[in-house]
Amino acid sequence: MNHTFRVLGSLAACVLLQVEARAATSTPVFNKVLYYDGYASKVDAPTPAGVIRHRNDLYARRLTEQELQSLGRELTLNIVIKAACDNYDRIGNFNLALVPKGASTYAPDAVQRIELGRFITPFMDKNRQPDQVPYSFRIDNVADILKDRDLNARFDFWAELEVFGVPYAANEQVAGCQGRNDVFYGSAEFVSESGSPAAEKTFLLPLNFKKNLNNYEPGATDELTKTERTIAFHLDKLVENARFYLITSNHGANAGGEEYNRRNHFIYFDDQLLLTYKPGGVSCEPYRVYNTQPNGIYGRAPRTPEQWASFSNWCPGQVIPIREVALGDLPAGNHTFRISVPDAIFVEAQGYIPVSLYLQGTTRDSL
Numbered sequence: 001m002n003h004t005f006r007v008l009g010s011l012a013a014c015v016l017l018q019v020e021a022r023a024a025t026s027t028p029v030f031n032k033v034l035y036y037d038g039y040a041s042k043v044d045a046p047t048p049a050g051v052i053r054h055r056n057d058l059y060a061r062r063l064t065e066q067e068l069q070s071l072g073r074e075l076t077l078n079i080v081i082k083a084a085c086d087n088y089d090r091i092g093n094f095n096l097a098l099v100p101k102g103a104s105t106y107a108p109d110a111v112q113r114i115e116l117g118r119f120i121t122p123f124m125d126k127n128r129q130p131d132q133v134p135y136s137f138r139i140d141n142v143a144d145i146l147k148d149r150d151l152n153a154r155f156d157f158w159a160e161l162e163v164f165g166v167p168y169a170a171n172e173q174v175a176g177c178q179g180r181n182d183v184f185y186g187s188a189e190f191v192s193e194s195g196s197p198a199a200e201k202t203f204l205l206p207l208n209f210k211k212n213l214n215n216y217e218p219g220a221t222d223e224l225t226k227t228e229r230t231i232a233f234h235l236d237k238l239v240e241n242a243r244f245y246l247i248t249s250n251h252g253a254n255a256g257g258e259e260y261n262r263r264n265h266f267i268y269f270d271d272q273l274l275l276t277y278k279p280g281g282v283s284c285e286p287y288r289v290y291n292t293q294p295n296g297i298y299g300r301a302p303r304t305p306e307q308w309a310s311f312s313n314w315c316p317g318q319v320i321p322i323r324e325v326a327l328g329d330l331p332a333g334n335h336t337f338r339i340s341v342p343d344a345i346f347v348e349a350q351g352y353i354p355v356s357l358y359l360q361g362t363t364r365d366s367l
């Protein structure tokens with residue numbers, strides 16, 4: 001079987017993607033929703049109309065039928081994070097929840113969810129400009145999910161924007177943040193050309209949602225002391241043009257932590273090596289402008305690309321790549337996906353690699 005892969009999602013924060021020769025339309029999803037201390041009890045501050053607060057770091061909104069109909073086959077997700085009272089680099093992500101039809105709310109852990117995009121916030125002082133950072137993801141495959149008739153008959157689609165933050169350092173370091181517990185503002189929109197129906201029936205199988213991989217926690221690895229996870233799944237029918245969509249990022253900011261050590265990641269499908277990649281390796285200088293709070297990652301002087309590549313898995317202010325792995329046609333039956341990061345150390349039992357994975361393709365029959 002011939003496997004190919006490509007990386008989706010901009011490797012640089014950028015402005016809106018314009019689709020040439022077509023009329024692009026913007027569908028706002030969230031508009032400057034305010035996030036609060038991720039460790040604190042849920043606040044009771046009002047939310048915008050239609051938006052529900054699951055946690056201080058997680059908001060959701062049902063996508064309307066009119067919004068879904070307006071989307072075309074080419075789709076871009078744009079996110080803007082604006083500084084409030086968290087001046088550190090944090091992880092954020094945009095998700096799609098598949099919720100039973102007609103529900104007015106849902107428990108996030110009780111429904112199927114897929115992660116559509118992940119990003120890292122810069123170190124931002126809200127009193128300095130720029131005080132916000134844009135992120136952009138090209139997610140054409142998601143248009144097929146959102147437009148599929150069978151999936152729409154079974155589920156309502158809820159968009160989630162998740163941004164974790166804590167205000168404790170900013171309470172002391174940022175003027176105007178004393179005593180506050182708000183951390184970031186978040187906005188998101190879809191940009192697409194005029195609507196068109198999905199050409200084929202879409203197959204979707206969520207497999208792993210932000211589940212941590214490490215070598216020291218039961219359930220975070222197949223075997224303690226090894227950084228490896230196997231995900232087994234069964235297909236009832238042939239899935240054509242099957243593709244994995246994979247997101248991983250290395251975290252652990254302690255001395256010798258996994259954030260600062262670039263490791264080879266090995267991806268296996270049905271016990272055959274499918275893909276090898278090493279996160280990072282790009283210069284973080286393009287994101288320096290967004291890092292308005294002094295920090296230990298950027299320092300005062302620019303680094304060379306070689307210096308950045310020696311340790312940086314990702315940059316504060318950067319999107320995390322989405323890896324699309326083409327599998328071809330998959331027969332019905334049992335299959336396995338396995339991710340292995342054998343060189344990961346996790347010094348002092350700290351750090352983690354959140355792994356998100358789903359399988360998408362087409363099918364000749366209704367789901």
